[in-house]
Amino acid sequence: MKYLDEFGDPELARRLLDEIHAVTTRPWAMMEICGGQTHSILRHGIDQLLPESIELIHGPGCPVCVTPLETIDKALAIAERPGVTFCSFGDMLRVPGSGRDLLSVKSAGADVRVVYSPLDALNLARENPDRQVVFFGIGFETTAPANAMTVHQAERLGIGNFSLLVSHVLVPPAIAAIMESPRCRVQAFLAAGHVCSVMGTSEYPPLAQRYRVPIVVTGFEPLDLLEGIRQTVVLLEAGRHEVANAYPRAVPDAGNPAAIAMLGDVFEVTDRTWRGIGRIPRSGWRLSPRYREFDAEERFAVSDVRTREPAVCRSGEVLQGLIKPHECAAFGKQCTPRDPLGATMVSAEGACAAYFAYRRLDLARRS
Template identity: 80%
Template sequence: MKYLDEFSDPVLARRLFDEIRALTTQPWSLMEVCGGQTHSIIRHGIDQLLPDEIQLIHGPGCPVCVTPLETIDKALEIASRPEVVFCSFGDMLRVPGSGRDLFKVKSEGGDVRVVYSPLDALRIAQDNPDRQVVFFGIGFETTAPPNAMTVYQAKKLGIGNFSLLVSHVRVPPAIDAIMNSPDCRVQAFLAAGHVCTVMGTAEYPELAERHKVPIVVTGFEPLDILEGIRRAVRQLEAGRHVVENAYPRAVQPEGSPAARAMLADVFEVTDRAWRGIGMIPRSGWRLSPRYRDYDAEHRFSVTDIDTQESTVCRSGEVLQGLIKPHECAAFGKQCTPRNPLGATMVSSEGACAAYYLYRRLQVPTTQEASSVG
């Protein structure tokens, strides 16, 4: 197949649904760990069309959603400084901190700008040598290479008024943490294809073997996701637990050697807190000592941050796959995209935003659930 619409072909989708039904003989719980996959699943109603025995659990696959509250509050403190131009992708501006968000800082006079690339922020630094320009670098392994390249370029060009506020996280340690949780119900994973385009698949076989779970690298279109589910169910039914690449048009086993080399130069692995989950060892990156002068936390000495999570928001349980968004009492009431209590309602990849956008506003009754599919 060459064109995007072919990956939504209803005839092929129906065939895959039929194959999944034919394979399934008992209940299975699968987790997708990518917010883009979550949105595709909800948008196309894939979870509602699967056999009743197959449950899809939405994992912590939204980088905006898992950015810890402490980091958001550090961003707000830095962005409030008069000498700073604070640059960010647009989906971070409405993420609530302890008492406000970046839009509020902007309305109060802070120089907060939406950019479409970290290189845009670097150009702003070049054009404004008398200002400190900070880029909010968040995301999984997918967005880390361009942020690393930007810091590399800043150092190479001698641009001293640029820095990066880093909140990068890594997927394999999160899978490990999920499987180690006493509340874990996950029996197989749909791994994020775009992460593996960068990092390859080398980190996953050990996880699959140790936790006895199938891991299928999956894309984002309906047929991609259905093929990933089909392969995962086939493994579960056969009692197998290996890594499969169901996204070969984009993912190679070695990933992108050039991107991985850039990451190894600019970043080093560190422990990282995930919003709603907590500290996961070796699950993030920070700037390596060679580039520490470009670390915004180091440059601005942001300390003594007092964080206060919403007492009614249950986004942490959503991120861990313990509840579905509409099982939170605040969902669609106190918490909406215009008045979000948690990051999962803000981000374009958040599970709560997906449920709200595609009108999954109520927990289905037993009768309704049994009639789907």
Template identity: 80%
Template sequence: MKYLDEFSNPDLARKLLDQIRDTTTQRWAIMEVCGGQTHSIIRHGIDQLLPDSIEMIHGPGCPVCVTPLEIIDKALEIAARPDVTFCSFGDMLRVPGSESDLFRIKSQGGDIRVVYSPLDALRIARENPDRQVVFFGIGFETTAPANAMTVYQAKRLGIHNFSLLVSHVLVPPAIAAIMESPTCRVQAFLAAGHVCSVMGTEEYPALCDKYQVPIVVTGFEPLDILEGIRRTVEQLEKGEHHLDNAYQRAVRPEGNLPAKQMLDDVFEITDRGWRGIGTIPDSGWQLAPKYREFDAEHRFHVHDLHTDESAICRSGEVLQGLIKPHECAAFGKQCTPRTPLGATMVSSEGACAAYYLYRRLEIQEATHA
């Protein structure tokens, strides 16, 4: 109960809000990078409690949301094959591809299984040597170590009917891409605490210096986020721009060294496409050459698929922080969690899903007022 009680204490929240109000003299736009932080902000109404002069911009920190349509279509093509058992976390099953999704492939007879760890997929491969077992490996630096360990174990144990469909992306290059966009309004960042718990904080000071922005590493509970905002506003008001770790109970500067060693062994840096944003140089991982035999894209020869984004979905603008979810005309109408047009509506960390779950009634009331 520690984090539910201590880090959701309303009295402490009021004190932090008072400190933020007392400190704020100008208008500031702060981006929370992580989708988990976005959900916490919307669920607890933190953005509504802040002074009107502070705007929270929801960033591209939802791993499901930024997985490019091309990769989704590759997953669908592989999952539809009769000799394949396709394993994934549950939040990927309803993400729309160009013409279908994994739920529909499953309903048509595809062997698609929801697992809770990539090692579950490896076990399935070991128990079914006559089938090709593929795990859909998506996410930021947080989920990558487990996927790297699974590939390492597959090679060590000689389980050659296992492969990984890789779509891993990295946070620091995304921050750089956001700051270099001509439409950028972001003046500071709340960095994702769980990413930094793996990778550490060594890459962020250079970003602070280059782009003259404060970056505060923050957790996910209400008081974590409010403290992160308080520290960010203090820097902005003083004209400072440095890295501040407000999540020291989980994040060390050096990160998780064994996890980083595993990542360095199994993966190598590559350019990656981000759904709604485009290709960001050196912003992702792919399997290193010595593990290439476990790369599902190479094993199943799925390359250069033609993809078509929804003509009315504006999730790309949501991911870039250019609009709020309810500013899309399809929000809550053509696009709902049951009939999503984009990944931001279906993902458990998507901004559109957060607004639909926690804000749609008040948005409807404001629209009809």
């Protein structure tokens, strides 16, 4: 399969690993931003094949995981309203809010539906003009263009019974927040290739210079990740605080101009709260004034929800790269995929779910 099988070639992987071992002379700690990269690293055992002096720190790039608790509670409050059809991708249904999740609200009789595209929700609104149809728009720059296009279409077609519950967040401000933490150990970043395929790479050189860290745009297959790690180590060893693109087949430096234009029309930058991290200035999007009538948070007046995370859950520290999942006392005990305490155990991209799925329970038992 083109661009898949050839990027899992074991012989080429061995060569890249040999090069990484050859160029590594000092301990280095680098963070992979994306939860998809975390799962690929653990699934293929890449972290166990690297030199012991290279530590991979798992970052906050899981869109489900960083959706704040208060936004989940807003979703629950909207979903249980009479006359509402609440639409979401399936991975959000079991993310715990304050004592409940969307699946339990659905079980209690609410009209909660799993869709595969925001346009599915827009079609439901067009077919059911007597109901308010809400789509749960979460995620990073990767998923935002499709949500922006859907709102644009709703406005163009005059579909007034559609709205979007927005919880979009941006990667570059999160990198800045991580680097400014007094507990930060990150010396380099593996940037998320799919985010950069949308937004390009122009926002990263100022971050690399300001915080004196190399940033390498990296894909998701084994060879992509190994090449990204190799380029990162080369930059670290040379003391170069630069941006490199190890995923050129998918990432042009300019990104996707049409998607960027759509995002600029439908959204505006705002402060956002990240689950487990807190409020990061100018780290998210909200609907711009032209499209504000499609904002579900305003339409249903759920802006004042206040919540508190369960004390035993340390997913916030996992998302910041301060601890590994198995270092949380609840991991694999009170917190499992069947009965999760936090979103990092629920999401298909969550670090805790990755450690649980890929034989890392033994680490918790030994600790």
